[in-house]
Amino acid sequence: MKSLLKNRLAWPVIALAALLLLNQIFRPDFLALRMQDGHLYGSLIDIMRNGAPTILIALGMTLVIAARGIDLSVGAIVAIAGAGSCAYIAASPEPASPVTAAMAVLIAVLAGLLLGVWNGFLVSTIGVQPIIATLVLMTAGRGIAQLITDGQIISVSNDHYKAIGAGYLFTLPVSILITAAVFTLATVLTRRTALGTLIEAVGINPVASRLAGLRSRNIIWIVYIFSAFCAAIAGLMISSNVTAADANNAGLYIEMDAILAVVIGGTSLAGGRYTLVGTVVGAFIIQTLTTTVYTLGIPPEVTLVFKALVVLTVCLLQAPKARNLLRSLKAAPKPAAKEAAKEKVAI
């Protein structure tokens, strides 16, 4: 069992290590970390910080996918969360106070939870297919965000709010700490309780789960709410980092990166067994790729192709069929010898 899990994580980890190594070769100081003004700096820190929103959303996405769902609305929730909090700060009489910042966070999180309840309601109670149910919010959500911002980009200046995406605590960026906290929360929530197993059960065989007395409706609701919660936190992080809410572009296509991170990490889109650690590794691979593009000086017009090639390679390495093919290719010179041996036996 343990070796199986290791196996599942092996290729993503190897791919990540290879990417980091590639960077190190082209830029010998790549892996170096240094202290400056009591803050930790370095490419690794940058990767983690810039990847934080994707990791957060991918964590939520992992559980949704494990329960045979998919959540396309996360990008829209990012926009709504950012719009809600920034609009609140901008409209408040004391736009710079810590209380205002706290209220803004609360509003964003509540909005996220509410949207998660909506997604969960459509999927679990009405029985709409997940891809359609969340497509509703994916498109409508950007509209809601624009309504909140009145079609403008709302800039805010609140240092407390800014700390979420751009601040430092204990030498580390706050966003990394938040992401670590949510990762811990997700792990504890699913593995200390029975939630993880029950999500997998619903994902693997919903009919049998129902007959075993599982209330799959609640389980499905929980995963969509958690996914939206993660998206709201990511929304706060993104808007705080740029101290502005952009209803059109905040979190645009982030659902694709998140789904990709989940898949690269080794969780099947068919649902069932999942790995949160794998998802984090997957998200790191995606973020490191972006960095690698800069390190290698790859021209912008081939950037996407380069990314696609790496992702394709990682996915192929994980597919059992491709692995078997690779193995037989490796053993290709042997069949001749084997045939010869068989001939002898036949004689």
Place this chain on the structure above:
Amino acid sequence: MNESVPVVEMTDIAIGFPGVKALDGVNFRLFQGEVHALMGENGAGKSTLIKALTGVYTIDSGTMTVLGERKQFPTPAASQAAGISTVYQEVNLCPNLTVEENVLLGREPRRRGSIDWKGVRSRTREVLAELHLDHVDPGSLLSSHSIAVQQLIAIARSVEINAKVLILDEPTSSLDADEVNQLFRVIRDLRERGVAILFVSHFLEQVYEISDRMTVLRNGKLVGEYMTRDLSRMNLISKMIGKELEALAELDHAPARTRARTGSGVTPFLEASGIGRKGSVSDVNLSIYPGEVVGLAGLLGAGRTEIARLIFGADKADEGSIKIKGVGQKVRSPRAAIDKRIGFCSEDRKEEGLIGDLSVRDNLVLAMQASKGWARRVPRRIQDELVAEYIATLDIRPANPDALIRNLSGGNQQKVLLARWLVTSPELLILDEPTRGIDIGAKTQIQKLVNSLATEGMSILFISSELEEVLRLSDRVAVIKDRKMVAEIKNDDVSVEDVMTVIAGGTQ
């Protein structure tokens, strides 16, 4: 029979999985125009051998020849190309396609590049007619037919490709007597035409009726190849389980009914009056007392499973009422039934029972965990105790709690599912075909278990296609016919014939 060149010859076959030798030095020959039964308990290696022959598994060592020619089957397609066709225990067709689409899937006659649907229809009709299935509309959805008919359609598919070898893996496990006869007529036809048929079944009588030769496996090793007419039933069983005949005789008689029937003064645990559901069963009156085994007898498709599902809340009843321990109750969902201490082992293990990719442990505690809710995990220590206890008492193999349940044999999967309900200590346990498709040893174990559970005071609703089994275990037998309950018989010296008479004459 053509003794000269076997159609299929497998020599010294070995296949291993991590930690297990599934097959070790097995020889197997299949001749033209014979029905060859592959016998052995669950886990003996029958499925593995079939999967080697059909290209699902690759063999580690040994040789395979088809019509004298050395072959290797790296994929199922390679095996099919060599003329080997398989009909599995669970029907592997597309339920949402029509009968004709299923029969000719991938081989549709074409005209100018597009599918010739008229040709498809007429070809399907021909094939169905050969199998005496004229009443089946080629344009109807596969899922609109009973499992039995679906199985025959799967055979039609292999007839259509003129397979030289037809493998039937437990084809009769969900057929009633008439359907079995129909199937056997088809098998004999095919044998006449020179098809080599590999037949796997747990029904000994059927094996003796249809097969010419048998190969017996035990624990992945070859026991021997015999002519069916030379091997007595008792000898066969002793070869399959590797025990002496005396030990067997005792095993055979062990699960006889020994309990005294509960007096009628006690309140029944369950009292269903007039329950039914539109398009399903209607007007079912059934009461089950504590410590009583009530059998549901009836032909397949008569409505036995439907009744079980109504009681368990898997389907909602839209008429009638249910009393539990004398108090009127609404059972709207499986969860509600479980809260009322009812358990239900479905007949469809794969679709409605197993969570295939989870471990034996997770599967075993699933119902208990579900009723506690997700927030309160059953502590690991208690899980370990429960799992260890049931692995020991039910003799679940391999005795590894972390093995994925889909890798277990059918009988062991069934035991895990039974254990799933037993850990919830139900007061009423509904067992729908608990012994279908499992070997004789596991079957006896399950029958004994039913007996002892009832002795301890559990109510059991026992559903089985084997009337002998129902009669052996039940205190009362409710006879179901055409989606209605037609009789209730107190089981004192009732014979199979008596029940058959009721089924045959119930509505006349």
